[in-house]
Each structure stands twice: as C-alpha cells, then as structure tokens.
Amino acid sequence: MNGFRRLGDIARLLLLAGAAALLIQNAAADEPNEYQIKAVFLFNFSRFVEWPSAVFQTPTDPFVIGIVGADPFGARLDEAVRNERVGDHPILVHRLQPGEELTHCQLLFVDRSQTGQLAQLLAATRGRPILTVSELEGAAERGVMVQFVTEDRKIRLRINERSAHAAGLTISSKLLRLADIVNNGQGD
Amino acid sequence: VTVPSISVRRKLRRMLFLATGTALMITTGAFCTLEILTFRSSSIGQLKTLSEAIASNSTGSLAFQNAEDASSVLSAFKADRHIVAAALYNAQGELFAAYPNGSGASVVPKHPGDAGYAFSSHALVGFQPVVDGNQRLGTLYVESDLGAMYARLELYALIVALVIGVSVPLIYLLSRHLQREILRPIAALGSAARAVSEQHDFSVRAQPTGAMEFDLFTDTFNQMLAEVQSSQVKLRDQLSRLNLLQQITRATGERQDLQSIFQVVLASLEDNLPIDFGCFLIHDPQARSLTVSGLGIAGQKFAKKLELSDGTNVPIDANGLSRCVAGQLVYEPDLRGVPFPFPQRLAGAELNSLVIAPLLVENQVFGVLVSARRRDNAFSSGECEFLRQLSEHIALASHQAGLYSALQQAYDDLRQSQNAVLQQERLRALGQMASGIAHDINNAISPVSLYTESLLEREPNLSERARGYLTTIQRAIEDVARTVARMREFYRERQEQLTLGRVEVNRAIRQVTELTRPRWSDQPQQRGLMINLEMDLAEAVPDVMGAENEIRDALTNLVFNAVDAMPSGGTLSVRARREARENAEDRAVIEVSDTGVGMDDDTRRQCLEPFSTTKGERGTGLGLAMVYGMVQRHSAEIEIESAVGIGTTIRLSFPAHTASLVSTPQAAHAGVVVRRLRILLVDDDPVLIKSLQDTLEEDGHVVTATHGGQAGIEAFSSAHQKLERFDVVISDLGMPNIDGRKVAAAVKELSSQTPIILLTGWGQRMIAENETPANIDKVLSKPPRLHELRAALTELVG
Numbered sequence: 001m002n003g004f005r006r007l008g009d010i011a012r013l014l015l016l017a018g019a020a021a022l023l024i025q026n027a028a029a030d031e032p033n034e035y036q037i038k039a040v041f042l043f044n045f046s047r048f049v050e051w052p053s054a055v056f057q058t059p060t061d062p063f064v065i066g067i068v069g070a071d072p073f074g075a076r077l078d079e080a081v082r083n084e085r086v087g088d089h090p091i092l093v094h095r096l097q098p099g100e101e102l103t104h105c106q107l108l109f110v111d112r113s114q115t116g117q118l119a120q121l122l123a124a125t126r127g128r129p130i131l132t133v134s135e136l137e138g139a140a141e142r143g144v145m146v147q148f149v150t151e152d153r154k155i156r157l158r159i160n161e162r163s164a165h166a167a168g169l170t171i172s173s174k175l176l177r178l179a180d181i182v183n184n185g186q187g188d
Numbered sequence: 189v190t191v192p193s194i195s196v197r198r199k200l201r202r203m204l205f206l207a208t209g210t211a212l213m214i215t216t217g218a219f220c221t222l223e224i225l226t227f228r229s230s231s232i233g234q235l236k237t238l239s240e241a242i243a244s245n246s247t248g249s250l251a252f253q254n255a256e257d258a259s260s261v262l263s264a265f266k267a268d269r270h271i272v273a274a275a276l277y278n279a280q281g282e283l284f285a286a287y288p289n290g291s292g293a294s295v296v297p298k299h300p301g302d303a304g305y306a307f308s309s310h311a312l313v314g315f316q317p318v319v320d321g322n323q324r325l326g327t328l329y330v331e332s333d334l335g336a337m338y339a340r341l342e343l344y345a346l347i348v349a350l351v352i353g354v355s356v357p358l359i360y361l362l363s364r365h366l367q368r369e370i371l372r373p374i375a376a377l378g379s380a381a382r383a384v385s386e387q388h389d390f391s392v393r394a395q396p397t398g399a400m401e402f403d404l405f406t407d408t409f410n411q412m413l414a415e416v417q418s419s420q421v422k423l424r425d426q427l428s429r430l431n432l433l434q435q436i437t438r439a440t441g442e443r444q445d446l447q448s449i450f451q452v453v454l455a456s457l458e459d460n461l462p463i464d465f466g467c468f469l470i471h472d473p474q475a476r477s478l479t480v481s482g483l484g485i486a487g488q489k490f491a492k493k494l495e496l497s498d499g500t501n502v503p504i505d506a507n508g509l510s511r512c513v514a515g516q517l518v519y520e521p522d523l524r525g526v527p528f529p530f531p532q533r534l535a536g537a538e539l540n541s542l543v544i545a546p547l548l549v550e551n552q553v554f555g556v557l558v559s560a561r562r563r564d565n566a567f568s569s570g571e572c573e574f575l576r577q578l579s580e581h582i583a584l585a586s587h588q589a590g591l592y593s594a595l596q597q598a599y600d601d602l603r604q605s606q607n608a609v610l611q612q613e614r615l616r617a618l619g620q621m622a623s624g625i626a627h628d629i630n631n632a633i634s635p636v637s638l639y640t641e642s643l644l645e646r647e648p649n650l651s652e653r654a655r656g657y658l659t660t661i662q663r664a665i666e667d668v669a670r671t672v673a674r675m676r677e678f679y680r681e682r683q684e685q686l687t688l689g690r691v692e693v694n695r696a697i698r699q700v701t702e703l704t705r706p707r708w709s710d711q712p713q714q715r716g717l718m719i720n721l722e723m724d725l726a727e728a729v730p731d732v733m734g735a736e737n738e739i740r741d742a743l744t745n746l747v748f749n750a751v752d753a754m755p756s757g758g759t760l761s762v763r764a765r766r767e768a769r770e771n772a773e774d775r776a777v778i779e780v781s782d783t784g785v786g787m788d789d790d791t792r793r794q795c796l797e798p799f800s801t802t803k804g805e806r807g808t809g810l811g812l813a814m815v816y817g818m819v820q821r822h823s824a825e826i827e828i829e830s831a832v833g834i835g836t837t838i839r840l841s842f843p844a845h846t847a848s849l850v851s852t853p854q855a856a857h858a859g860v861v862v863r864r865l866r867i868l869l870v871d872d873d874p875v876l877i878k879s880l881q882d883t884l885e886e887d888g889h890v891v892t893a894t895h896g897g898q899a900g901i902e903a904f905s906s907a908h909q910k911l912e913r914f915d916v917v918i919s920d921l922g923m924p925n926i927d928g929r930k931v932a933a934a935v936k937e938l939s940s941q942t943p944i945i946l947l948t949g950w951g952q953r954m955i956a957e958n959e960t961p962a963n964i965d966k967v968l969s970k971p972p973r974l975h976e977l978r979a980a981l982t983e984l985v986g
Contacts, residue, residue, distance in 0.1 A: 037253065044251040047320050084323075157252065174248030178257050 037155055038135075038148055039073050039080040042109060045131060045146065046086040048175035051106055052129050052168045062092035064104055068121060069111030071095050072135075103128055110134035110144065118142060129168045140182040145169070147182075158182050197371060204363035212355055216348045220341075227340050231312055232305045235332050238268065239316035243328040246276055250284065250318055250325040258285030270336050272311065275329040276318070284326060300327035310334065373397035377409060390417035422570065429574040432460045436578060440585035444592045449585050450482030453578070457559060458486040461571065465490040465539055465560040469502055471513055471553050478502040478509065478556065490560075493537035505530045512544040512556050517576045519543050522564040540564040543572055545579035549587040557582065607813055626672045627922055630970035635879030637665045637971040642883045645974065669971050690845055691736040693764050693776050694725045700743040701762060708751045708760055717757040724763040730844035732776050734822045742818040745811040746780040746838055752803060753784030753836060767841065774844040781837040787830040795828065815840075865985060866912070869893045870900030870919040870931055871947070880918070883974055897926025901934040908938050915985050918977075921948035932963040943984035947972055 042065060063086040065077070081091040094105065102108060102121070108130050110121055115136055122143045125132055133146045140147040140158040145167070147158040157179035164171050242264060249258035258276045265271040265287050274287035275296035286296050305314035316328040380394035390413055394406045439452045450468045457466050465487035469478035480500040483491050491497060504510050505528040508518045520526050520542040523535040534542055539560040547555040557579050561567065567575075640662045644655065701708075701721060708719045732739075743762075750760050761781040768774050787795060791802065796816045815838075819826045822842055830836040867889050871877045877893045884891045892907070892914070894900040900919060907914060917935050921928035932944045943965040961967075966980045 041252060047251065047323065048248065155253070172248070174245070175252070178248050178252050178254045 033076065034150065034155065035073050036076045036080075039077040041148070041155065041157075042077065042107065042133065043081050043084060043091070045107060045133065045175070046091070048172040049131055049164070050170040050172070051131075055106060055129050056089060059088050061089060063087075063089040063106050064092045064094050066102060066105030066108045067093070067095045067111065068102070068108060068117075069114040072111060102130065105130055107131045107133065110136065110139070112136055118144070125167070127167065131164065131167075131169055140180075145171075146179070149180075156180065196374065197367060200367045200370060201363050204366065205359060208355070208359045208363075212352065216351060220344045220348065223344060224337070224341065227337060228307065228312075231332070231336065232314070235312060235314055235330055236305060236316070238265075238271075239314055239328055239330045242274070242330075243316045243318040246285075246318055246328060247320040247325050250276065250278055251320065253278070253284075255285050259287070259289055261285075262287035263289065265330070268332070270332045271330060272333045273329075273331040277327040277329065279324055279326050281327070296329055296331070300329060303327070307334075370399075373399055373402035373406065377402070377406060380409070380413075384413065390420055425568070426570055429461075429570065432456060433574065433578055433581065435460075437581050437585070440582060443585075444589050444596075446586050446589050447482060449582065449589055453557075453582055454482060454484035454487070457578075458484045461559075461574075463487075463559045464562050465494075465534075465537075465558075467491070467496065467558050468547075468555055469558060470555040473552075476504055478504060478513075481555070490537045490539060494533055502530060508542070508544055509556070512546050513553050515546050515548055515551075515553055517543070517545050517572060517579075519567060519572050521567070524564070534560055538562055541566040543567050543575050545575045547579050547583040547586060549583050554583070554586070604813065604817065608817065611814065627970075629672050630669065631873045631876055633665050633668055634873075634876045634971035636661065637669070638879040638883045638974065640665060641974045642886060646886055665971065688733050688735060690731050691734050691739055692731055693729045693739075693778060693842075696736055696740050697723070697725060697743060697762055697764060697778065700740050700747060703740075704744055704747045704751075707748060712751070712757060717755075719751060719754060719757055720759045722759055722761040724761065724765075726765040728766045729764045730766055730774055730776050732822070732842040733845040734842065738818045738821070742815040742840070743778065743780065745815055749811055749838075750780055750782035750784065750836070753782045753786070755785075758783035758835070766844070776842045776844050778840045778842075779837055781835060783835040786832040786834050786836055787828075788832050792828055792830050796826070863985070865889045865915040865981065866907075867891045868900060868904055868907070868914040868917045870897060870903075870917065870923075870928070872896050872920060872923040876920070880972065884977070887978070897923045897928070897931045900931050901926065904935050905938055913939065914942060916943050916945065916981060918945045918947065921946050929961055929963070932961070936963040945977075945980050945984070 046063060065081070067073070067077075071077075077093050081093060084091050096102065096105075102124050106129070108121075108125060110118060110132060112135055114121065114134075118134070118136060118139070119142070122132070126143075131146065132144045133148070134144045135148040135150075136142075136144070138147075140160045143160060143163050145160050145164045147160075149156045149158055157175075158181075159171060159176060159179040160182045161171060161176065162183050242261060245264070246258055246261045248254070249261055262274050262276060262285055265274050271287075273295045275283055276285040277300040278284045281299045283296065283298060301315050303315050303317050305312065307313075311334060312332040314330045314332075316330065317324055318326040318328055376397060377394045380392050383389060383392045393410050393413065396403045396406055436453055436456045439456065440449045443449045443452060454466045454468070457463050463484075466484040467480055467487065468482040470481040471478055478501070480496050480498055480502065483496065483498065496502075502509070504513055508520060508526070508528060509530055512518045520531055523531040523540050523542055526532070526535075531542060534540075539562060541561050541564050543559045545557045545559070546553045547557060557575065559567075559575055640658050643650065644658050644662065650658070701723065708721060712719050747760065747762070754760070759782070761779070763777075763779040763781075765777050766774055767777045787802075795812050816826060818824075819840060824843070825841040827839040827841070828836065829839070867884055869877060869880055869884070869891055871880070871893075872895060874895065877895065881891045881893045892903055894903045897919075900917075904914060904917065917931070919928040919931045923931075928946050928948070932946065935942055935944055944963060945966045945968055946961070946964045947968050947970055965984055968976055968980060
C-alpha cells in the first residue's frame with residue numbers, strides 16, 4: 001500500500017515540474033523588449049514633467065515627440081502613445097529628418113547614432129522648453145536632461161536637473177527621486 | 189386551576205430589572221454598534237487616506253517600473269503597525285512590490301482585485317488604484333489587521349461592563365425603593381384585608397396612600413367594607429331584635445294577666461331595644477279615648493313630665509293616634525313638627541321620635557303600644573318593623589290572657605256555684621231538720637209560756653216564792669224560745685235573692701259569740717282546754733247594709749276556724765271598730781283573731797278557695813269560701829294576716845251604712861180586750877189547744893177548740909151556717925193533711941171578712957220577710973205570748 005502511494009506522489013511531482021517548465025518558457029517569450037519599456041518611459045515623462053503653458057499656441061496643438069537619428073522604437077512608440085493625450089493635447093510622434101527644425105518638438109529623443117551631433121543638437125535646443133532624452137553614454141553630463149542607463153537588465157534614469165530648469169521645465173520630484181541626478185555640464 | 193403564587197415583590201423586581209436591563213442593553217448595544225460602525229468607516233477612511241497617499245507616491249515607481257522605489261514607498265506603511273501587508277501591482281496586474289519587504293505571493297494576492305475596501309474575517313483589505321491623471325498606473329493593495337478594532341471593542345466591552353456594573357446595583361436600589369412605593373399601598377390594603385378576615389372587624393379602613401389607582405382601589409375596598417359592616421350591623425340588630433322578640437314572646441307567654449304582660453314588655457323594651465319611654469294605652473271605642481294602662485319603669489320620669497299615670501285618659505288625636513287606632517303603625521320621626529296634642533305633649537317632655545303600634549285582636553284595636561326616644565329620627569325601619577311584630581305578639585298574648593282569665597273566672601264561678609249548691613243542699617237539709625225541731629220545741633213550750641204568763645198576770649194572790657219561780661220559768665222559756673228562734677234563723681233556707689237590711693254589727697257579733705259558745709267554751713273545757721274570748725266592740729261601729737244572716741254565718745265560720753286553729757287553747761279575739769277613710773265613706777271593721785297555729789304563705793294564698801282545708805275529714809273546705817262569697821256580695825274587703833305559730837287575724841271591712849237609724853215603732857202594749865169574741869182555735873197539739881183556750885177564755889172570750897185542720901173547717905162552716913159566726917180564727921200553720929193555709933183558704937171562702945191569725949214556728953221568718961201568706965191577716969210565732977195575741981186581736985177585730 002505504501003509503495004502504491006509513493007508511486008502517486010512521484011507522478012504528481014513529475015506533473016508539477018512539467019507545468020513549471022512550460023511557465024518559465026512563456027515568461028521568457030513575454031519579456032518586454034527594452035525599447036518597448038523605453039517607449040512607455042518616453043510617454044511617461046510627459047506626465048512627470050511640466051512644460052510652460054506658452055509651449056502650445058492652441059489647446060489642441062499636438063504634443064510632439066521628436067526622434068532624432070535612427071528610430072530604435074519602431075512601431076512600439078506609436079503603439080505606446082496611441083489614443084493617449086497630454087492634457088488635451090494629442091500626442092504626435094515625429095521622426096526628424098536630418099537638418100529639420102527641432103523647435104516644435106516638446107520631447108526630443110536623441111538616438112545613439114547622433115553622438116557626434118549631440119553638441120549641435122544641445123545648442124539648438126538650449127533655452128527652449130524641449131525635454132531632451134538620450135541613451136548615449138555620459139549624455140546627462142553633457143547636458144541632456146534625461147539619460148537611459150541599462151543596468152542589470154533594468155533601465156535606470158539619469159537626470160540633469162539644471163538643464164531642465166534652464167529650459168523652463170519642471171521635473172516632478174517623483175521622477176527625480178527615481179533618477180540619478182547629474183548637475184554639471186552646460187546647464188547654464 | 190391554581191396560579192403559581194409568586195410574590196408581587198419578586199415580580200415587580202424582575203419587571204424593573206428586565207425593563208431597565210433591556211433598556212440598558214439596547215442603549216449600550218446601539219452605542220457599541222454605532223461606535224463600531226463609525227470606527228469601521230473611519231478605519232476605512234484612514235486606510236484609504238493612507239493608501240491614497242502611498243498610491244500617489246508610488247505613481248513614479250510604477251510609471252518607471254522602479255521596484256526598489258516602490259518597496260521604499262511601501263515601507264512607509266511601517267508608520268502604522270496595524271498594516272500587516274501591502275503590495276503594488278502594475279497596470280498589467282502583475283505584482284510589482286510587496287510589503288513587508290521580501291514577503292511574496294504567500295502574503296499578498298497575486299493579482300489585484302476590484303478597487304475598494306472591505307472587511308474580511310480577520311482584516312481590512314483594500315485595493316487602491318494608482319492613477320496619474322487619467323492613466324491607470326497600477327493598483328495598491330493594503331491589508332490592515334483588526335487589532336485597533338479589537339482594542340476598541342475591548343474598550344467598549346469594558347465600558348459596557350462598567351456601566352452594567354454600576355447600574356445594576358443602582359437599579360436594584362431604585363427598584364427596591366420604587367417597589368416599596370408601589371407595594372406600600374398594597375401591603376396596607378393587604379393588612380387591612382387580613383385584619384378584616386382574621387378579626388372579623390369590619391370597622392377597619394385601609395388608609396389612602398396618595399397613589400390614584402390605589403386610592404380608587406382603597407376607596408372601593410373601604411366602600412365594600414362599609415357595606416359589609418353596615419349589613420353586618422343590620423344583621424346583628426335584626427338578630428338582637430329577633431332575640432328580644434323571642435324573649436318578650438316567651439315572657440309574655442308565661443304571664444296570664446294583661447298588666448304583667450305589659451310590664452314585662454315595657455321593661456324589656458326599655459332595657460334592650462332600648463327606648464326612653466314606653467306605655468300602653470287601652471282603647472275605648474265608645475268613648476273615643478285611650479287610657480294609660482302600664483308605664484315603663486325607666487319612663488317614669490318622662491311620665492311625670494307628661495302627666496301620664498295609670499288610668500290617665502288620652503283623647504285620640506286627629507293624626508297619629510287615630511291612624512293607629514285604625515290599625516296602622518305610626519312613626520313620627522320628629523314630633524316637634526307635629527301639631528297635635530299628644531305628639532306635642534311628648535315633644536314637651538323632650539321626646540322627639542315616636543312609634544305607635546296598634547294592638548289588633550280580631551280586627552279590633554284594643555290598645556296601642558307607644559314607644560318614644562329623645563333623639564329625632566331615632567327609629568330605624570327595622571325597629572318599626574320589630575315594634576309592629578311585637579305589637580302583634582302582644583295583642584295575641586293579651587288576647588290569650590283575656591281568654592285565659594275569662595276561662596279561669598268561668599271555672600271559678602262554676603266551682604263556687606257548685607260548692608254553693610252543695611253547701612246549700614246540706615244547709616237545706618239541716619234547716620229542714622232544725623225547723624222541725626224548732627216547731628216541736630215551740631209547740632212544747634207554748635203551754636208553759638202561756639200558762640206562766642197567765643198565772644203571773646191573773647193570780648194576784650200568788651206567794652212571792654211562786655211568783656219568783658214563775659218569773660224564772662217565764663224567763664227560761666223566753667230564753668228557750670229565743671235560742672230556738674236563733675237556731676231557726678240560722679239554719680233557715682237560703683233565699684235566692686239577697687235581702688239587704690240594716691245590720692247592727694255589734695249585735696250580730698254578740699249573737700254569733702253566744703251561739704258558738706259551745707264550740708269555744710264548752711267543748712274545749714270538756715277536753716281540759718281553755719279558750720278565752722276577748723271582745724272589743726267599739727260603740728261607734730257603724731251599721732252596715734247587708735244580709736244579717738249571711739254576716740252571721742260568715743262570722744260563725746271565722747269563730748269555728750279560730751277555735752279549730754287552737755287545739756291546745758288560746759285566746760279568741762273579736763273586735764269591731766269604725767275606720768275612717770279619706771275620700772270614701774267610713775267602714776265597719778270586724779276582726780277575728782286567734783293565737784293558734786297560723787298558716788304558711790301557700791296555705792294563706794289558697795285558703796279562700798273552695799275545698800281547701802287543713803282540717804282533714806272534719807272540714808269541708810267551704811268555710812272561708814263562703815266567707816269570701818259573702819264579702820264579695822257585700823262589696824266588703826277581706827284581709828288575712830297569719831304567721832305560723834303566732835296566729836291568724838282575719839279582717840272584714842264593710843262599707844258603713846250612713847243613713848240615719850230609724851227605730852221601728854214598738855207596738856203599744858195592748859190591754860185586755862174589752863169585747864168578748866167568739867174565737868175558733870185550730871191546732872193539732874191538744875196541750876197547746878188547752879193552754880191557749882184556757883188563757884183566751886180567761887180574757888173573757890168564747891173559744892171553740894178544734895183538733896186538726898179538717899175539724900176546724902167543719903166547725904167554722906157549721907157555725908157559719910148556724911149564723912153563730914166566729915169573730916176570729918186562730919190556726920196553727922203546720923198540721924197534718926190540712927195545714928193552716930188550707931184552713932185559712934176555706935174560712936176566707938165562707939167568710940172573707942173573718943180575720944185569721946196564723947201561729948207558726950216559721951212565723952218570725954215570715955214576719956221578717958213580709959211573707960204573710962194569702963188569706964192570712966196576721967202571723968204570730970210560737971210560742972205565742974199573751975200580750976202579742978191580745979194586740980193582734982185588738983188590731984183585727986177591736
């Protein structure tokens with residue numbers, strides 16, 4: 001009788017192990033892509049940063065997210081902001097052609113590919129209420145307001161508050177608390 | 189079915205306890221519930237506020253998927269020790285961070301539930317959406333243990349326990365006080381009721397307590413008691429009146445005369461009903477008046493004021509008395525307002541209420557019972573009814589008493605007349621015998637008398653000695669004649685009618701003492717005894733009107749009784765005197781006393797009744813009865829004083845005859861008849877004839893003597909035919925065959941003018957009673973006296 005019961009227990013263990021393996025595989029498959037997260041982050045910045053009201057001429061002017069350089073997001077960003085609004089303003093994702101005017105953007109993502117043009121870009125946006133975001137190494141120190149840092153499979157933020165402040169943007173303390181603050185560079 | 193008896197005290201206490209306890213419970217329960225509800229909602233509120241704050245703080249962590257930050261945000265829950273678990277879920281519903289740190293899915297739910305807060309069995313659990321603007325960033329899960337609530341509940345339990353702990357003794361004290369308040373009237377009522385039932389004292393009253401409901405109850409109870417009491421009093425009164433009625437009825441039943449019935453009734457009423465004044469009035473329908481006949485003893489003082497006494501006449505008023513006499517019971521509650529004389533009279537004596545009850549016998553009111561009291565309105569209807577019933581009983585008893593006394597009277601009369609007849613019969617026989625003896629003696633002594641008288645008259649030459657002897661003989665003969673006459677008088681037949689005449693008391697007494705001398709003097713002396721006669725006859729004794737013979741008989745009886753009462757001698761006293769009385773005529777009093785054996789009370793009481801004798805066979809028991817009969821017929825009075833061993837005095841008292849004494853004219857002494865008469869003498873006794881003839885012839889008359897009636901008639905008729913008529917006929921009355929009456933009738937038939945003188949042993953009686961028979965001109969008694977004969981002859985033919 002004992003032997004028979006043990007046989008049942010073993011069967012049950014095998015069954016459980018099989019189920020667990022299946023679950024792990026699924027979880028790996030569903031793991032969000034880095035840029036998927038970053039797309040959401042981009043959108044989320046619109047909530048934790050306050051732009052001066054003068055940015056928009058009309059209440060229905062779109063909130064423009066501009067992407068400079070190669071687009072790492074693909075459709076993920078469009079997906080993330082679909083049907084979303086900032087206040088009453090619809091969100092528009094605009095991939096900038098080289099040399100295209102930046103000033104109508106409210107948020108500007110600078111791709112890795114633009115390492116060389118970074119100083120130029122920063123000069124162009126300086127003093128304007130445009131939140132600059134980049135994943136370039138040391139971007140924050142160089143004056144980019146928000147820098148993505150991927151550490152240990154986690155995306156961390158570095159924020160140059162001075163730059164933002166100089167641009168007339170107010171970054172929420174909730175966002176500041178999550179980020180590493182960098183206060184140097186050409187903020188002033 | 190018995191109801192289980194629980195003391196009202198316990199019930200009340202239980203009631204108060206239950207009522208106040210329930211109220212207390214409801215109050216504390218409501219308070220606790222409300223508090224708990226308030227506490228729950230406030231707990232939810234607090235948790236919500238806290239959660240909202242945390243949620244708001246965690247927006248950044250969620251938005252930028254910073255788990256460490258989320259954990260640090262959640263660690264803010266440390267500030268509240270009741271928060272046992274918390275978690276953050278991202279927008280996709282995946283667990284993002286948990287509190288306390290490191291606690292995994294085992295403590296918090298894997299996935300967020302619906303937003304909102306709810307109590308589970310052991311905790312307060314809430315899901316708080318984490319929102320930034322419009323965007324749902326995730327969900328915050330919070331779990332708070334119920335320690336605070338339990339602590340609160342404990343506090344409440346403590347408060348409730350405290351409240352109950354304080355209030356129960358308070359309730360107990362209050363309920364005791366209140367219950368006493370409530371029970372006091374009940375206890376008072378109860379004790380009153382117990383007093384009533386145990387002591388049967390219905391005068392107890394429950395005291396009013398001041399509580400309205402109870403006072404109503406108490407009043408009702410008291411009313412009930414009052415009613416019971418009054419009906420008990422009524423009952424008791426009724427009973428006592430019934431007793432009184434029975435007592436009076438019994439008492440009256442034992443009495444046979446009206447007066448004592450009235451007295452016993454009045455005494456009972458005065459003592460027991462009671463009344464202040466009571467009297468009986470006897471009704472006289474002819475005179476339309478009432479006569480007082482019986483007054484109560486206690487009512488005497490009123491009687492004086494009322495001027496009522498036995499025999500007082502009370503005229504019948506228009507109002508009360510007349511109604512009562514008509515047979516109605518009359519009740520006057522207040523006499524001061526009654527304007528009639530009798531009520532006014534009573535009111536004047538301070539008697540203010542009056543009941544007059546009629547005494548009805550066979551629909552005739554023969555009297556009324558008057559009861560009065562000082563107070564006005566003093567007679568209850570029960571008492572009126574009692575007096576009515578009483579009056580019926582009295583009427584009946586009176587009626588019976590009347591019947592009884594009538595019967596007794598009839599019986600006594602019958603017995604007396606029977607005795608009288610017996611006595612009369614005896615006396616008649618004796619009288620006849622005595623008459624015969626008297627006749628013979630008179631006849632026998634007639635010659636002696638005639639010759640002696642003749643000798644003394646006509647023989648002047650008699651020697652002194654002879655004259656002396658003759659005189660003695662004449663006196664002796666006269667004595668004999670008087671004795672015989674007295675005897676005859678005494679024993680003569682009784683007449684039906686009492687012939688009253690003037691009687692000299694002293695003479696009658698002397699006659700009796702003389703006549704009875706053998707009994708009180710001779711016979712005792714023969715036995716060697718001595719009876720002294722003491723006579724005390726006052727000169728002033730008035731004459732009385734009566735039958736002398738009856739009076740003499742009575743006195744004789746008294747003397748005989750006195751002698752018989754002194755078997756060993758003594759003194760016989762006979763006294764007579766005049767007794768003056770106020771407002772009445774004087775009386776002649778005769779007393780016969782002895783110093784004999786006397787009588788005891790019983791004997792004295794019965795001695796007047798016929799056939800009561802102490803003399804055994806020697807007496808008839810008629811003596812004193814005859815005396816009593818005489819006394820009654822003469823309107824006299826009899827008193828008997830007697831003491832055993834001392835003697836007896838019997839006193840007769842006659843009304844004095846006041847008319848002046850008229851002396852009968854004494855016939856003038858007639859001398860010798862001058863004229864010579866032819867006399868026919870008829871008698872059956874030759875010696876008498878001879879002596880009469882001799883003496884008449886000596887007077888010069890021509891006397892023809894015949895022997896017997898027949899011979900006399902023949903002699904007269906032959907002489908008549910020869911025209912040698914007799915001038916006068918002297919005949920004896922008692923003769924064989926033809927008696928003096930027949931001779932007289934025959935003579936008168938032949939010659940109606942010829943006078944006839946009858947000689948008789950009964951002559952004196954005839955003279956006394958004016959019984960001169962028909963045809964007889966003159967009656968002379970034997971023995972004839974010469975001077976009487978001469979007077980008669982002179983009267984008739986001279």
